[in-house]
Amino acid sequence: MTAWTLGLRGRLLLAFAVLGLTTTALVAGVSYGQARTVILQKAQDAAVVSLVDQAARVLPLRELPPSQDQLDAIAQNLGEGPDPAVVAYRGRTASSSDLSLDEIPAELRGEVTGGRVVWQRVTMGGGPWLAIGTQLMTERPDGGTEPTGIEVYRMHALGDEQRSIDQLAALAWSTGSASLVLAVLLALLAARGVLRPVRELGRAARRLGEGDLRTRATVRGTDELAGVAQIFNQTAERLERQVGELRRMEADARRFVADVSHELRTPLAAMTAVTDVLDEESARLPGDAGKAARLVSQETQNLAQLVEDLIEISRFDAGTAALSLDDLDVGAAVRATLRSRGWTDQVETELPDGIVARLDPRRLDVIVANMVGNALRHGAAPVTVRLRAPAGWVEVTVADHGSGLPPDVLARAFDRFYKADTARSRSDGAGLGLAIALANARLHGGSLVAGNRSPQGAVFTLRLPSGGGA
Amino acid sequence: MSRVLLIEDHHTVREGLRIALTRQGHAVDAVDSGERGLAHLSSAPADVVVLDLMLPGMDGFEVCRRIRASQDLPIIMLTARDDDMDVVAGLEAGADDYVVKPVQARVLEARIRAVLRRGNARAAEPAAVEKHADLSIDRAALVVRKGGEPVGLAPTELRLLLELSATPGRVHSRQQLLEAVWDQGYLGDSRLVDACVQRLRAKIEDDTTAPVYVQTVRGFGYRFGPL
Numbered sequence: 001m002t003a004w005t006l007g008l009r010g011r012l013l014l015a016f017a018v019l020g021l022t023t024t025a026l027v028a029g030v031s032y033g034q035a036r037t038v039i040l041q042k043a044q045d046a047a048v049v050s051l052v053d054q055a056a057r058v059l060p061l062r063e064l065p066p067s068q069d070q071l072d073a074i075a076q077n078l079g080e081g082p083d084p085a086v087v088a089y090r091g092r093t094a095s096s097s098d099l100s101l102d103e104i105p106a107e108l109r110g111e112v113t114g115g116r117v118v119w120q121r122v123t124m125g126g127g128p129w130l131a132i133g134t135q136l137m138t139e140r141p142d143g144g145t146e147p148t149g150i151e152v153y154r155m156h157a158l159g160d161e162q163r164s165i166d167q168l169a170a171l172a173w174s175t176g177s178a179s180l181v182l183a184v185l186l187a188l189l190a191a192r193g194v195l196r197p198v199r200e201l202g203r204a205a206r207r208l209g210e211g212d213l214r215t216r217a218t219v220r221g222t223d224e225l226a227g228v229a230q231i232f233n234q235t236a237e238r239l240e241r242q243v244g245e246l247r248r249m250e251a252d253a254r255r256f257v258a259d260v261s262h263e264l265r266t267p268l269a270a271m272t273a274v275t276d277v278l279d280e281e282s283a284r285l286p287g288d289a290g291k292a293a294r295l296v297s298q299e300t301q302n303l304a305q306l307v308e309d310l311i312e313i314s315r316f317d318a319g320t321a322a323l324s325l326d327d328l329d330v331g332a333a334v335r336a337t338l339r340s341r342g343w344t345d346q347v348e349t350e351l352p353d354g355i356v357a358r359l360d361p362r363r364l365d366v367i368v369a370n371m372v373g374n375a376l377r378h379g380a381a382p383v384t385v386r387l388r389a390p391a392g393w394v395e396v397t398v399a400d401h402g403s404g405l406p407p408d409v410l411a412r413a414f415d416r417f418y419k420a421d422t423a424r425s426r427s428d429g430a431g432l433g434l435a436i437a438l439a440n441a442r443l444h445g446g447s448l449v450a451g452n453r454s455p456q457g458a459v460f461t462l463r464l465p466s467g468g469g470a
Numbered sequence: 471m472s473r474v475l476l477i478e479d480h481h482t483v484r485e486g487l488r489i490a491l492t493r494q495g496h497a498v499d500a501v502d503s504g505e506r507g508l509a510h511l512s513s514a515p516a517d518v519v520v521l522d523l524m525l526p527g528m529d530g531f532e533v534c535r536r537i538r539a540s541q542d543l544p545i546i547m548l549t550a551r552d553d554d555m556d557v558v559a560g561l562e563a564g565a566d567d568y569v570v571k572p573v574q575a576r577v578l579e580a581r582i583r584a585v586l587r588r589g590n591a592r593a594a595e596p597a598a599v600e601k602h603a604d605l606s607i608d609r610a611a612l613v614v615r616k617g618g619e620p621v622g623l624a625p626t627e628l629r630l631l632l633e634l635s636a637t638p639g640r641v642h643s644r645q646q647l648l649e650a651v652w653d654q655g656y657l658g659d660s661r662l663v664d665a666c667v668q669r670l671r672a673k674i675e676d677d678t679t680a681p682v683y684v685q686t687v688r689g690f691g692y693r694f695g696p697l
Contacts, residue, residue, distance in 0.1 A: 262550075265550065265571065265572065266480050266482075266483060267482065268572045269480070269483045269486070269571040269572035269573070270480070270482035270483040270485065270486040270572075271486065271572070272486075272572035272573060272574055273483065273486030273487045273489070273490045273572070273573065273574070273575055273578075274486045274489055274490055274575070275574060275575075276490060276493075276574055276575040276576050277489060277490055277493055277575065280493075301574075304572045308572075311550075324659070324660070324661065326644055326645070326660040327643065327644075327689060327690065328645070329645070332645075361645075361658070361659075361660070362659065
């Protein structure tokens with residue numbers, strides 16, 4: 001687990017806590033150590049000076065070796081205050097209280113025997129003490145001094161000093177804890193200050209991603225995050241402008257197609273009106289003239305269909321396509337579609353009577369005609385049209401027995417002007433038929449799906465809500 | 471042979487339709503505006519009017535209303551597929567049927583034949599004159615009277631009434647009516663039926679909001695009575 005997985009808030013908290021702890025520990029620790037040294041040094045110096053002074057006042061001794069009474073007197077003298085004393089001379093001891101020579105550390109006694117004034121911190125009866133030791137001196141006739149061999153020791157209680165030091169430590173701990181709490185609070189505050197704009201930016205970015213291109217982030221202050229928010233806003237603005245431009249261009253293109261289609265309609269209306277005349281006359285026209293007349297007639301009808309398809313798809317694009325629903329016997333409607341196009345003998349049907357649904361008859365006709373027409377053109381016989389009624393739906397499947405649809409065609413079967421077979425001429429292709437069929441199915445709140453069936457052949461499945469869903 | 475009045479402003483479309491309809495054996499009078507069409511009708515009778523909705527000057531809807539105000543001859547609108555509102559408005563203005571442009575001659579011919587078809591080919595008519603409350607229907611003379619007064623019905627309205635009243639109490643779906651009256655089965659536009667029922671009710675019902683002769687059966691269609 002690294003700091004990276006903690007998140008911004010966790011990392012900030014950690015950094016502040018570490019910083020707070022380190023600083024507090026350093027400051028409190030150093031101060032504590034310094035104060036402790038000073039306090040103990042002072043107490044120690046005072047105790048040592050006091051013992052040396054008092055020992056000096058015991059002088060002069062009249063004779064050596066001292067009597068036991070003299071040793072007792074010295075011990076009483078030195079142990080008058082709160083600090084107990086013990087005196088030793090060549091195996092004999094005297095004590096001002098119940099302090100015994102065993103309490104004095106051996107190394108201390110060694111130093112004292114060598115003639116030095118020494119002290120050492122010891123623990124006695126559970127408390128801290130300072131053990132101080134020295135030898136009594138005697139005056140030589142030449143005015144100098146020499147050790148008498150009488151060792152005196154005094155214990156000085158360090159309880160007060162220890163208490164002061166303990167208080168210091170407690171103070172250091174509480175200061176440290178307080179500063180840690182403060183550091184965490186500051187970290188939370190900082191995290192909130194940093195994270196709120198970050199969160200807002202995140203929200204804005206998400207909204208932008210969801211397609212709300214008018215989203216802008218709030219710019220607060222002049223810090224780095226405000227800079228990021230500004231850049232975000234500029235980017236969003238550019239994006240909105242470009243997408244708007246693209247949409248305008250697309251709308252223009254679509255409007256152009258719609259306008260052109262409408263313009264084509266009038267000449268086509270005139271031409272279409274006379275195609276029947278051409279068809280009838282072509283039989284009587286000699287050779288090429290007859291062929292030409294039939295060609296013009298056929299292509300006029302194709303062109304008229306294409307223009308109608310273009311206008312129809314323009315309406316879907318513009319969102320102005322509307323359903324005109326009616327209660328239909330779907331089987332009869334499908335039969336009517338097949339009959340009106342002369343397909344009845346070319347397809348096998350399974351169209352049970354009595355399946356009633358609320359649909360737009362014209363649009364159902366368009367969908368079924370495109371499905372069947374597509375199967376007859378591109379698939380292989382026999383083509384079967386099957387009607388079923390799963391609960392709440394009507395389902396029309398059109399299947400052929402051809403080689404089926406390769407995956408790339410399956411994916412694009414409903415694309416406009418998509419040609420599965422590039423060798424096929426344009427007028428033979430599906431053009432807009434399946435795209436319009438799909439749009440019509442969706443307008444009903446239904447679906448139109450292309451697929452393959454086993455063992456072979458393509459199958460188009462239309463599902464429409466029977467209750468007039470959309 | 472029937473006399474067709476064609477009102478269409480586009481020269482080539484008018485000419486194309488005129489040629490096609492003439493070849494079908496109709497006597498065609500073609501004019502380029504609603505005003506001329508109305509003027510023509512006042513001097514020379516016609517059996518059927520083929521009317522473009524998009525006309526300069528007086529539009530097709532107004533022409534339709536004016537013809538309906540004075541005559542009961544069938545009117546077929548020429549409309550564009552993406553003008554759904556026009557279809558509704560045209561039917562409300564009194565048109566009997568509509569065709570979508572561009573239209574092939576044989577399609578228009580079939581529609582003309584359908585609106586001109588007189589009477590019903592029913593073998594056994596129960597009686598020449600039927601009485602339904604205030605309404606009397608003379609199937610032989612094709613005359614409808616209400617309280618003794620003749621009611622002026624357009625041909626489609628009359629055929630719809632004859633179709634419905636032939637089997638009182640039986641529900642007819644819109645598809646059945648389309649097939650019987652307009653010669654268009656499942657591919658027809660059921661708004662033709664609804665619009666025609668509205669016009670028929672306006673002429674024979676006492677209260678169009680509570681019809682007794684032509685009743686709506688929600689979700690199914692229409693029926694005549696029960697009275």
